[in-house]
Amino acid sequence: MSTELVGALGILALLALLVLRIPVAFAIFVVGFGGITVLDSLNSALSLLASETFTIASNAELIVIPLFILMGNIATEAGMSRKLYDAAYALIGSVRGGLASATVVGCAGFAALCGSSVASALTMGRVSLSEMERFNYSAKLSTGSVAAGGTLGILIPPSTGFVIYAILTQQSIGRLFLAGVLPGIMLCLLFVLLIMLLATIKPVLAPSGPKTSWREKQQGLLGAMPILIIILLTIGGIYSGIFSPVEAAAVGAGLTILFGAAMRKLTLASFWRAAQSSITTTATVMLILIAAHMLNPFLALSHIPQALGDFLMALDIGPYGVLLLILACYLVLGCFLEGFAMLVLTMPIFFPVITQLGFDPIWFGVLVVLTLEMGLISPPVGVNVFIVKSVAPNVPLRDIFKGVMPFWLVMIAAIGLLIVFPDIVLFLPDTMMD
Amino acid sequence: ANAGVSAAETLKLAHFVSPAHVVNSAVVYPLKEGVEKQTNGELEIKVYPGGELGSGPTEQYPRVLQGVADIVWGLPGYTSSQFKKSMVVEMPGAIPDDMHGYDMLWNAYEDQLKSEFPGTKPLALWVSEPNIFIMKDEEIRTPEDLEGLKIRVSGEMTAALIDAYGGTPVQMPAGEIYNSLQTGLIDGLVTGASAVNDFKLDEVANVYSVGAPLGHIMFYLAMNQNKYDSLSAEFQQAIDDNSGEKLSRSGEQGWNARANETLKAIREDADNEVIELDPEEIAAFERIADDFREQRLAEKGTNDVLDAMRGE
Amino acid sequence: MSRFRTRVTRTLDGLVNLSSILGTLALIFAVSVTLIDVTGRLFGAPLPGGQDLSQMTMVIIVFGGMALCDRQGGNIAVDIFEDKFPARMNRWLDMAGWVLGCAIFTAIGYTMLGAAEMSKLLNLSTNIIAIPKAPFQYIVAFFAFLTALSMLARIVSTSLTSSHRHASLQKEEDL
Ligand code: NA
Ligand code: NA
Numbered sequence: 001m002s003t004e005l006v007g008a009l010g011i012l013a014l015l016a017l018l019v020l021r022i023p024v025a026f027a028i029f030v031v032g033f034g035g036i037t038v039l040d041s042l043n044s045a046l047s048l049l050a051s052e053t054f055t056i057a058s059n060a061e062l063i064v065i066p067l068f069i070l071m072g073n074i075a076t077e078a079g080m081s082r083k084l085y086d087a088a089y090a091l092i093g094s095v096r097g098g099l100a101s102a103t104v105v106g107c108a109g110f111a112a113l114c115g116s117s118v119a120s121a122l123t124m125g126r127v128s129l130s131e132m133e134r135f136n137y138s139a140k141l142s143t144g145s146v147a148a149g150g151t152l153g154i155l156i157p158p159s160t161g162f163v164i165y166a167i168l169t170q171q172s173i174g175r176l177f178l179a180g181v182l183p184g185i186m187l188c189l190l191f192v193l194l195i196m197l198l199a200t201i202k203p204v205l206a207p208s209g210p211k212t213s214w215r216e217k218q219q220g221l222l223g224a225m226p227i228l229i230i231i232l233l234t235i236g237g238i239y240s241g242i243f244s245p246v247e248a249a250a251v252g253a254g255l256t257i258l259f260g261a262a263m264r265k266l267t268l269a270s271f272w273r274a275a276q277s278s279i280t281t282t283a284t285v286m287l288i289l290i291a292a293h294m295l296n297p298f299l300a301l302s303h304i305p306q307a308l309g310d311f312l313m314a315l316d317i318g319p320y321g322v323l324l325l326i327l328a329c330y331l332v333l334g335c336f337l338e339g340f341a342m343l344v345l346t347m348p349i350f351f352p353v354i355t356q357l358g359f360d361p362i363w364f365g366v367l368v369v370l371t372l373e374m375g376l377i378s379p380p381v382g383v384n385v386f387i388v389k390s391v392a393p394n395v396p397l398r399d400i401f402k403g404v405m406p407f408w409l410v411m412i413a414a415i416g417l418l419i420v421f422p423d424i425v426l427f428l429p430d431t432m433m434d
Numbered sequence: 435a436n437a438g439v440s441a442a443e444t445l446k447l448a449h450f451v452s453p454a455h456v457v458n459s460a461v462v463y464p465l466k467e468g469v470e471k472q473t474n475g476e477l478e479i480k481v482y483p484g485g486e487l488g489s490g491p492t493e494q495y496p497r498v499l500q501g502v503a504d505i506v507w508g509l510p511g512y513t514s515s516q517f518k519k520s521m522v523v524e525m526p527g528a529i530p531d532d533m534h535g536y537d538m539l540w541n542a543y544e545d546q547l548k549s550e551f552p553g554t555k556p557l558a559l560w561v562s563e564p565n566i567f568i569m570k571d572e573e574i575r576t577p578e579d580l581e582g583l584k585i586r587v588s589g590e591m592t593a594a595l596i597d598a599y600g601g602t603p604v605q606m607p608a609g610e611i612y613n614s615l616q617t618g619l620i621d622g623l624v625t626g627a628s629a630v631n632d633f634k635l636d637e638v639a640n641v642y643s644v645g646a647p648l649g650h651i652m653f654y655l656a657m658n659q660n661k662y663d664s665l666s667a668e669f670q671q672a673i674d675d676n677s678g679e680k681l682s683r684s685g686e687q688g689w690n691a692r693a694n695e696t697l698k699a700i701r702e703d704a705d706n707e708v709i710e711l712d713p714e715e716i717a718a719f720e721r722i723a724d725d726f727r728e729q730r731l732a733e734k735g736t737n738d739v740l741d742a743m744r745g746e
Numbered sequence: 747m748s749r750f751r752t753r754v755t756r757t758l759d760g761l762v763n764l765s766s767i768l769g770t771l772a773l774i775f776a777v778s779v780t781l782i783d784v785t786g787r788l789f790g791a792p793l794p795g796g797q798d799l800s801q802m803t804m805v806i807i808v809f810g811g812m813a814l815c816d817r818q819g820g821n822i823a824v825d826i827f828e829d830k831f832p833a834r835m836n837r838w839l840d841m842a843g844w845v846l847g848c849a850i851f852t853a854i855g856y857t858m859l860g861a862a863e864m865s866k867l868l869n870l871s872t873n874i875i876a877i878p879k880a881p882f883q884y885i886v887a888f889f890a891f892l893t894a895l896s897m898l899a900r901i902v903s904t905s906l907t908s909s910h911r912h913a914s915l916q917k918e919e920d921l
Contacts, residue, residue, distance in 0.1 A: 021828060021839045023821035026846045033853070040502075046853065047500035050861035051493040053854055054883060057808040058801040059490075060607045066773055066807050067780075163609050166634060168452045168484060173612050174637045241618030243784045244610050250780030257777075272770065279769040279811030284820045286808045293489055297502075300486035344484040348453045379824070386822045393819070398826040496864055515871040552867065582790055590874050593794075602790050605797045605874055 003039055007302025010035040011336060018380045025287040028381070032294030039301040052293045057286060060246070061116075061160070066282040067249035068119045071256050072126030072391075073274035075227055078260030083223040085131035090220030093209030097199030099135055100145040100206055101192040103128045107149030108188040111156035113235045113252075115163070115245050117339075117376055118285065121150025121384045125391040138205045139395040141198060144403025147388045148191060148411075151373035154339075156184035158238075158245050161369045164340050168347040171361050175429040179362050180369065182424050183414070187370075190410050198406060226263065230255045284390045288383060296341040309349035319357040320419075323364075326350050327371050327415065334375020339383075342372070366425045367418060374411050377404045443669065444478045445661070448487040448503035450494065456628055457507055458483070460688020461558055461655055461681060465505075468676030477669045479505070498658050499553045505657045511589045517652075519739045520547045523561055525730065526595060526647035526723040528740060535561025535650055536682035538743035546742045554656040557677035560685035562626040563693035565592075565648035568635055569622030570615050573707070574643040575715050577722060586611055586623035591730075592649065596624065598726045599719065612638060624648050627693040630700070642700060645711035647723040653685065758899055761892055762813040769810020776803045795875030802872065805882050809889035812851075813896045821847065841901060848897040855890035858883050 010031050017027035029049075036045040056062065075081045085099065092098035107124050114120050125146045132142035154161035157177035166173040199206040212220075234252045237243050243251055260266030299305065308329055312322055329350075333342050354364050376384040385400050392400075418425055447466070449457060458481075466479040487503050494508035495516065510517035511524065522528060523538050539547065539559035547559075567574045572583055580601035587593045593603035604620055614620045615638040622639070630636050655677075662670065700706050711719075731737045776799075783796035793799075815821065823843065828836065862883035864870075870879040 018824045019827055020842070021823045021825065021831075021836070022843045022846060023823045025821060026843060026850055029850045030846055033850075043500065044502045046857040046860070047496070047502050048488055049853060050857040050883075051488055051496055051502075053858070054805070054861065054886065055488075055490045055493055057805045057886065058882075059804070060797050060801050061609060063776060063800050063804045063807075066804070067777065070773060070777070158613055160609070163612070167609075167632065170452065170454045170631065171634075172637055173634045174616075239617060241614070242788060244606065244614055244619055246607075246610065247780050247784050250777050251784060253777050254781045275770045275773050276766060276811075276814075279766065279773055279807055280815040280818055280820050282773075282807055283769075283809070283811040283815035284822060287812070287815075287821070296485075296489070297487050300482055341489075344489075345486060348483055379826075389822050390820065396825050396828075397822070401826070495868060496861065499864065499868075512873065513868070513870055514873055515876055516868045584787065584790075584792075588873075590876070593874060602787075602792065604787065604792055605795070607797070 003302045004304055004307050006035065006038055007299060007304040010298060010302070014336060015380065024381065024386060025284075025291040028288070028291035028295055032291065032296075032298045035298035036294070036301065039298065048294065048297055052297075053290050056290045056293055062286070062289070064114065064116055064119045064246055064249040065122065065285055066278055067253050068114065068123040069126060069281050069391075070275060070278040071249065071253040072123040073278050074253065074256040074260055074266065074271070075127055075230075076130070077270040077274045078256070078263070078265040080224075080227040080230075080256070080260070080265075081127040081131055082134075084127065084227050085134070087220035087224035089135060089209055090212045090217045093135070094211050095196075096203070096208055097141070097195040097206040098208070099128075099132050099137060100141055100195045100199070103132065103142070103145050104149040104152075104188060104191045104195065107146070108152050108156060108184065109231070111152040111154075111184065112158075113231075113238055113245065113248055114153055115158040115160040117151045117153035117161075117373065117384060118289075118387055119249070120153030121146055121387045122281070122285065122391060124150055125388045129388070129392045135209065136207045138403075139392070140399050140403035141195070141205045142403075143388045143392055143395055143400040144405075144407055145191070145195060147377050147382075147384045147400060147404050148407030149188075150384050150387070151376050152184055152188060154369055155180045155187065155366075155373060157181065159369070161339065161343070161372055162365065164343050165347070165365045165368060168343060169351050169361060169365070171365060172429075175362050176365050178428040178432055179366050179425045181428055183366055183370065183418060186417070186424060187411065187414050190414055191407060194406055194410050226259045227256075230259060281390050285387060288386055292341055292381070292383070295336070296345055299345055305346050305349050308346075309353065312350075313353060319359065322353065322357060323359060323419075326354065327367060330368060330371040331374060331378070334371060335378045336381050339372035339375055342375070343368070360422065360426065362429060363418070363422050363425045367415060370411065370415055370418070374408060377408060442476045442478070443665070444480050445504040445657075446482060446487065446502075447479050447505040447507075448482045448485075448494070448497060449507040450485040450489070450491045451483065451632070453483045455483075455632060456688050456692040457653075457685075460692075461507065461685045464684050465557065465655070465676050465681055469672045472672040472675060473669060477665070477672055495554075495656070498656055501658050501661065503658075504661045505557065505655065507653065507655050510652050510654065514589055514591070517550050518734065519736060520550055520559075520654075521591065521652060522731070522736050522739045523743060524589075524591060524649045524652050525727050525740075526649045527720065527727055528743070529561070529650065530744060533744065534683070534686060535652070536679065536686050539652070540679055540682065541745050542739060542742035546739050551654070551656060553659050555659050555662050556654050556656045557673070558655040558681040558685050559652070560682040560689070561650040561652050562686075562689045563628055564650055565624050565626050567622055567624060567641075567643035567646065567648070568627075568630065568639045569641040569643065570618070570639050571641065572621050573641055573709060574622075574646070575709060575711065576718055583621040584619070586614065586620045588625070592624055594730075595648065595723070595726055598722055608633060611635065615639060626651060626689070627696045627700075628689050630696050631692075636696075636700060636703075636706075640705055641707045641709065642697070643709045643711060644697070645716050646719040647716070655681070655685075755899065758892075758896060762817060762896055765810050765812075765889055765892055766814040767810075769807050772803045772806035772810060776800055776807060779803065795872065795877075798872035798875050798877055802877050802882050805886060809886050812889055813893040816847065816893055816896060837904075841904060844897045844901050844904075848894045848901065851890045851894035851897065855887040855894065858887040858890060862887065 014031040088102040162176040491512045494506045498506040577599045584604045585601045587603045596603040783793040862880040865880040
């Protein structure tokens with residue numbers, strides 16, 4: 001049996017296990033472990049199980065996950081999330097889908113202080129989902145907005161995705177960061193337009209609130225001040241070099257605890273509850289990430305990425321045909337693989353193809369990161385969807401996937417726009433860097 | 435191992451950096467091409483870059499020891515507690531002007547360093563070009579210039595050295611250096627010029643100080659000993675002929691050449707300032723570095739390791 | 747027999763609680779360490795080995811909550827076909843998931859013990875303040891075995907209850 005065939009069977013087995021309701025992390029573990037055993041040896045599989053588990057669990061950058069979820073939990077326990085959404089409701093509650101739009105804009109803002117889509121979706125999900133529920137927004141719309149909005153975390157700088165792409169392909173991190181800004185804003189606006197459209201077609205998804213007076217708006221904003229100040233301090237601290245985006249997670253959590261305690265909204269009991277619930281959510285998320293890293297060596301040993309690359313090079317379908325096929329490959333692989341693991345596995349193979357065809361590597365980087373974002377919300381292994389599920393356990397996964405669908409289509413449209421108008425990507429890096 | 439005809443075999447070589455990193459041209463491909471040519475392709479070396487066979491640099495040694503990969507590239511500096519003796523070569527002023535890092539490592543390998551590589555056979559041991567100061571806006575000419583500056587370091591030895599020079603050592607993951615230099619969270623870092631491109635530091639740094647004793651970075655390429663023993667005599671010979679001092683020299687020269695190219699490009703860019711310390715300025719650093727080295731060697735009981743490296 | 751079962755259950759509950767408390771304390775510790783590091787750095791004196799501490803603390807945060815997470819049904823499954831399957835089949839699938847989970851955590855625990863032995867052999871520790879790696883691998887192994895044991899207990903108790911009762915229990919959980 002060829003290695004590629006083993007790889008393909010592994011992917012089929014993964015699909016079958018997922019359909020059979022085996023928990024996602026376990027299913028990926030079993031396939032990764034089994035595949036490595038078949039293609040290499042049981043010893044290798046066991047050794048990788050230990051080393052990947054410990055490496056991911058002790059990754060200094062992933063600590064943002066427990067820290068940001070703690071910040072979200074504390075903000076909720078201390079009533080700050082509630083005040084934030086009261087304010088949003090007073091300001092734009094009467095606009096169709098206003099709260100969901102505000103959430104997506106909030107996600108874009110959060111993306112400016114956080115380089116990870118997972119952490120963005122976790123924190124924003126924790127803060128926003130129960131609030132949108134309070135205002136009778138449909139779970140499909142609210143979870144879809146957060147899962148999709150959260151992916152902006154890697155398009156809007158700082159971005160772990162761009163850093164990994166830059167290092168793998170020897171491109172400029174600065175140019176990539178700049179290149180992500182306009183597409184990030186564009187995608188955020190497209191999401192807002194989509195939400196308004198959905199809410200207009202089906203008002204029951206997002207009941208509009210009453211018109212509010214100027215005074216009510218003012219009071220709403222005043223109530224939301226603590227959390228807004230925390231967010232501004234955190235962003236300010238990053239851009240003035242006082243702390244790094246990773247440390248910002250701890251600073252944000254620390255400030256939230258401080259404000260909560262100072263306003264006497266946080267008791268020792270509610271603090272402990274928030275912290276304890278943070279670690280179980282962390283366990284859910286990290287177990288999926290660890291499992292995803294077991295799939296990477298399996299696919300590398302199967303030589304599937306290499307076979308895909310050879311296949312693409314042999315095709316005679318013109319540069320844009322190859323580009324579209326490569327993006328399609330990312331979409332398909334993104335259904336199963338964790339985004340960054342996928343970059344590591346495929347970039348050495350696809351990138352030379354792209355540069356030989358004469359495409360701009362910065363522009364391609366943005367397209368790739370956008371497809372990675374789509375992978376984060378594509379079934380069956382849509383990490384951001386699982387993230388949202390972990391903070392909204394009562395919403396069935398199928399509803400979240402359904403809710404995400406329209407956003408997924410909008411992202412396809414966004415990719416189309418960037419291919420037709422590459423200047424959206426290249427304008428900022430070309431004008432701001434030599 | 436049986437002599438004569440050998441059945442075709444494939445070795446897995448794993449590293450954790452991109453396919454464009456200098457390790458590929460300086461070490462990985464010379465070994466791969468040499469071995470494959472000598473065995474007419476019967477012994478193949480398949481390269482898994484970028485952590486495809488397992489993420490991150492810290493688990494490279496366990497990976498080769500347990501046979502996940504047959505050959506790995508690694509930096510002792512990521513797990514310095516395992517390589518206390520080998521890393522003596524990284525200390526400032528350890529390598530005399532008339533010696534190469536790889537000479538020193540192989541001089542001491544048999545008697546001193548072998549115990550730090552249990553279960554593996556090092557195919558190459560070498561060091562990087564000298565470390566330099568890579569700074570944003572800050573000119574470093576004397577140790578006093580480091581006063582109050584935050585310098586990113588990767589290991590405990592460099593941290594202690596920067597402390598001795600009067601700077602403030604800061605620890606952070608490599609992926610965060612770019613942002614931190616840009617926002618001013620750190621004022622600079624200490625590493626070799628060859629790494630500037632790997633992390634795109636040239637985009638955010640603009641002052642480079644060359645010449646102060648800041649040590650070197652050591653590397654190894656190691657093969658699983660059992661795997662090696664299981665190969666036919668012919669295959670073992672092919673590996674032996676294409677590794678050892680020869681491959682180590684290729685590694686060290688490759689790093690130095692990359693560093694020179696990088697520094698040349700940095701000098702040509704008018705936005706940059708490259709400070710070549712004069713002998714007097716270097717001497718001010720050396721006085722501190724010599725004390726630092728003597729004291730550390732005595733503390734850790736590694737004087738005899740350095741002697742063995744220097745062939746004394 | 748039933749007294750034995752109660753004692754086992756209680757001990758297990760106690761251990762699961764204890765591990766989640768350790769994880770929670772580790773999280774609070776991680777926040778404090780980073781805040782001290784950031785504040786210190788602002789005044790030119792960062793916490794030596796701050797990143798070393800964060801990394802090893804992270805291990806306890808991630809695995810300390812693992813058993814509790816499983817008990818709270820925190821491991822996400824794709825539920826798209828759940829109501830298309832008969833109740834009996836769903837019961838068997840739940841069991842299959844726990845059996846796989848139990849096997850995986852046992853494997854993680856077992857292989858982590860081996861990794862800890864190797865860490866001792868190679869004298870591995872963190873890079874700046876030399877926190878030894880092996881103890882943390884033992885901790886992960888302990889947490890992993892505990893999670894496996896907790897799943898095993900559920901497999902046993904579920905196979906002892908009737909499928910009808912299981913379905914109604916699942917309903918309650920869903921509510
Ligand atoms: Na971001
Ligand atoms: Na996916």
